[in-house]
Amino acid sequence: MFKYILKRLVMLIPIILGISFLIFFVMSLSPGDPARIILGEYATQEDVEALREEMGLNDSLIVQYARYIFKAIRGDLGTSYQTGQPVIREILERFPFTFKLAIGAVMIAVVLGIPIGIISAVKQYSWIDNLSMVVSMILTSMPGFWYGLMLMIIFALNLRWFPSTGASSFKHYVLPCITLSCNTFALMIRTTRSTMLEEIRQDYVRTAKAKGARAMRVIAKHSLRNALLPVITVAGMQFGILLGGAVVIESVFSIPGLGTYVVNAVKLKDTPSVTAAIMFIGVIGGVVNLIVDVLYTYIDPRLKSRYVKPKAVSRSEKEAA
């Protein structure tokens, strides 16, 4: 098990390297000279040239990348072209906002989505099942900014229940979390429903019923635990996705999260910031997946034997399952 975790962490390294190279490469393709962006329009060509030299922008892409990576290995993720601040500091400043947002969204999705999914599965084809299916479809059928603005107009402007923008209190997170959870919520309902449908047809459920267990108990004690396994994986993956995918919601509700940070950095050609932030998101995503997988083994005894004998189960395989 210990070996397995170590192995998984080691396997993250090539992925992180790949991410950083890819981002470095894509960023270098895009037009715009970072030195020029920093100095502005009045700067003379010599000033710009001098700054380029200072920033090492005149070296070849490979040299720049190698330099960046060697620094990164020593723990220095570079300084932002734009602000001159250590990138890692900026990321750590931004990350809590995104983290809370993502946690909130996943929580809402899990807390509401799983029970609704269960009810839908247990009462398959009932009106409640149909309703929840339609609602989940509608939630995935509109872009996030639209829901965000709608919620803001309804709950912040008309009802005055929640503040409209900002991130300084718990209340501020309610609307953005709900907006962000739309997709995940729908996904949770659908995943729970389908795994639950599969589980309640299993033989062991019949065994449990034959023991005289009542329907609620059969669902709660038997089907649910089995059905939740894939749901947990999906929730974990969603969490990873939401960490970097909340750009639009963050900008609608003006939450200073990582998503907007990355997008702004892309726009300003701030390669170190973009690279480090995406690497950071990648690592966090990988670690979350790993945590989910490890927790998984404690929930599902069948997997434990697989992990104890470290037969490599790659992350992608896990996700595909």
Next chain:
Amino acid sequence: MKKAISLALALCLLLTLCACGSEAPKAPEEEKDSAPAENESVLDTLDSGTEGEAASDQKPLRFRLKTEPNTLDPHKTSGTGDPQVIQYQMYESLFREEKDGTIVPALAESYELAEDSTFIVIHVRQGVFFHNDTPMTADDVVFSLNRAIETGYNNAYVGAIDNVEKVDDSTIKINLKYAYAPIITCLSTLSTAIVSKDYVETNGDDILTRSPMGTGPYKLEDWVSGDRLVFKAYPKYWRGEAQIKDASIIFISDNTAAAISLETGDIDVMTNLSTADIPTIKENPELQFVTGPAASQLLVTFNNASGVFADARMREAVYLCIDRQAIVDVAADGYGVVQTAPLDSVLVECPKDFEVPEMNVERAKELVAEAGYPEGITISMPTIDNGTYSKPATLLKEQLAPCGINIDIQLMERAAWDDMVIYNTNYELAIWALPITALDSDFCASKFLGANCGGGGNFSNCSIEEIDELILRGRFLPLGPERTENYLKFCEAIRDNFVVCPIYTNMRNNAASAHLGGVYPSATLHMYMYDYYWIQ
């Protein structure tokens, strides 16, 4: 055993995540619990150290800006807009632009400008303190001006300065490279803001990026990255402590969301109000709509030196096709003023009712044909990806189509556009809102100086001797009829050569709570929270 170790390891990973989560400089939720109203969350706790009575009638001010600055270092900031608005609260220069556009001495007690405008002697104001309570001296002024020159960000404003020398403890002398009349205006920009010499020298040159040290009315208390800047009135400010003691500048990137926040009372004042929201704001008795012309004009610019529009006939054709009012009506929802002269309308030298050729699509068509495109031509137009530019671009496309110029709008982000159009002039035609930070015609006219081609800010790539002469002449003419005459000639020269085609003057559309007094529009975004006060 192994099980325990691995479980512990998993928990460690989880904890690391949580730790990252709580490493925020301020964990907002915890503060919230005790705060009675959500509007006062952050500031309330910051207040706790001071006397309690102030909080009762002292509502904190929340000022919305669209974008967060990368740096608060005034000498390392370029361009116009939100970064300046922030710095005006914390920094001052030797002179200050007042709300009516006049320039008054600020950190300069008095000054003497040489007859021939080649040097200026400044008596530095005494009894001014930096936010660390150290007094400002002539040394600080000399240091700041030299630093501004060295950084290279602000050649437009400090380019004329040859050197700065300290005469005595309260007097400095600025020698100019050439006679330069607008020097006083230059010294009112933030590019020449006065910073503490000791502070910078002790803490290193980069310290000002996030920890400013100026003499302005507000002192920066906290910077919540991406969210807000928290200020506190500086009690020893030389003009007297600001009326509003606590203020923060909040960053809300979406204009619609910002307007909603203003209505819900989550912010008190905002810039960049979307024109679509103006009617709503006007209807709300709790809010006030504050507007005025901006020192920013939207214009169609051509690459005068190469490509299709190097041919003056093509540029003239565009002139003849443009319906300015239609663009104002749609792109600015009518909140804009048609502009014909290439000088910002707020400048004193801007000619009124400047005549331009009348619309004539037939003639435009002929011109395009004469220029060698009887079948018409398709041109790709780089356009910045926000409504300010894409809306007029859409209309321009419609208006130019009849004369045979088909525009292909190519949206791109600001940085790429700047690189393409402003720095490398690698384009045919584009739409730009040309802003100036300080009110002098020279700042506007200099963009057309032949010597500024290729990196000096001359985005139209025009290099016409007549225009160059007029620009250089304008620089040492003092305000007066002669200067006005000079700039009229300049405008005519630009028009006759069809260098750029002005469309309209943008408005500074601001909105604020009706309870906030002292809010006024500033053409150059000189917005001082110092002037604001609460109406009881």
Next chain:
Amino acid sequence: MEYRTDDATVYAVNGVSFNVGKGESLGLIGETGAGKTSIALSIMRLLPDRIGVITGGKILLDGTDITAAGESAMCDIRGEKVSMIFQDPMTSLNPVMEVGDQIEEVLLLHRPEMTVEQRRKKTDEILEMIGIPAERKHEYPHQFSGGMKQRIVIAIALACEPMLLLADEPTTALDVTIQAQVLEMMNGLKEKLGTSIVLITHDFGVVAQTCDRVAVIYAGEVVEIGTAYDLFEGEDHHPYTQGLFGSIPNMNVDEERLHPIEGLMPDPTILAKGCSFADRCPYAQEVCFREKPHCREKNGHRVFCRFSKYPEADREEDVEYE
């Protein structure tokens, strides 16, 4: 009882009637798809939701009709008075629950008066009884072999010492040696606890070994019912029973090939008007297609066939059956 699907209604069990005495074991024998499992599920009232429906008849347990019992009452009956051993031990256990807990759950449900300690002890006893060391109760199903899993399933069924045990092919998934063990165990339990057993199988050997009485099921109907002796040694049989016997390889006679019953089971979506076996019966008369067969009884041995006298089939001349 019927299965109603989107496509059609399947008449799975039709007019089956039998009784099981206390401490008696009844074997239900018949082809795959004859409706044996459906009978058991009907008794348990565990037919698939919305699809399986009991349309008529009575199931009397200790004098009360359980078809009329509410779901809540059924929950009290299941596991307590009637319990069932399912076909496939591999999938019948919850994979994420310790086996001990799975056994204990029955006690938890039906013996609320027992203390935690008592339940644990009882669980251990049951495990020991089925030959699994009690200390393995904290293991999960995937850690057990197929035979052991089946024994655990049996343990779950027996935990509350039910009046009636429905064993649905308990040995099919097991290899022969384990089969014997399991059957022996069931027999022992019957003796020890006085449980009535309904054993569902298609294996004559198993029936012969364990059952007091045997019912032959065909197309959802009982075609013959009697003591094991009646069936295996008696002379008077339903033609289907004869056919079944005919399809078992006889080791004593040197045969070239097996003797399958020709034809297929009738379409279960069509309710037969006459004798359901008529299509495949070599002796079928015109009347068999029209009317339901009579029942003839001799000392409790009932055969549902119109004709009592038909030529004893010559096993070596199966050609004649056509």
Next chain:
Amino acid sequence: MEKKGRSQSGAIWFRFQKNKLALISLVILGAIVLAALFANVLIDPELVTTTNSSLRLQTPSAEHWFGTDLYGRDVLARIVYGARVSLTVSVTAVFGALIVGGLLGAVAAYFGGHVENIIMRIMDIFMAIPSLVMAIAVVAALGASTVNLVVALIVARAPQFARVVRSAILPIRDLEYVEAATACGTSHRRIILRHILPNVLGPIIVQTTLQMGHCIIQIAGLSFVGLGIQPPTPEWGSMLSEAREYMRRYSFLVVPPGLAIMITVFCFNRIGDGLRDALDPKLKN
């Protein structure tokens, strides 16, 4: 073999048409596709881009059924033409992603070993980058144009297809009939195309329809960030994000593009779900 295939698709159709919602969705989507195909017959193309500042922001009327937008253009015309753009972009993007991702996934699953490892690790790298950020970066690097937008969408979606296809093939890879084909000396290409792909069509079709919906939404998201379709091309997502500023006073502006997106995405999702149930009957009943 042929006949069997037909009867199998017949059975799938039988099961599919039982799902009324999916069937209705199919009909609606069909109507939308037809409207898109015959847009120029239904509506004068001039209406789509002709601006008129005196006619702007008019409420729905007999002349302009859905009203006019901020440029004074007819919203109905733009919705109908927008169907063309939205559907074309999402269909090309999804099929592009399917071809790129599907082939990579198939190759990975089929060859296994190092090939699989390398391909899937590369896919992991792409997956780790948030797809909107990826799309923005690609558009920024290549320049904004409809073609580059499609490229960006393909890059962002291909890894998902790779994974779906790979995980669909993995269990089939070692089945007897594939071994039999290998034993007969059939080429790899032929085995993948002829023997394996037909069997993974189910999950692929489902994934494709679901991705169509996601794609339309993502274009809208990109429009919000400013990098969608180039104006004045009508496209639902950019219409929605253009109308966003005006939606408080002129709510009729967001309704048509919003409904168009919602209905189309809903239909794609429902059809996808219907197909999944039809292709995998064991989930039902």
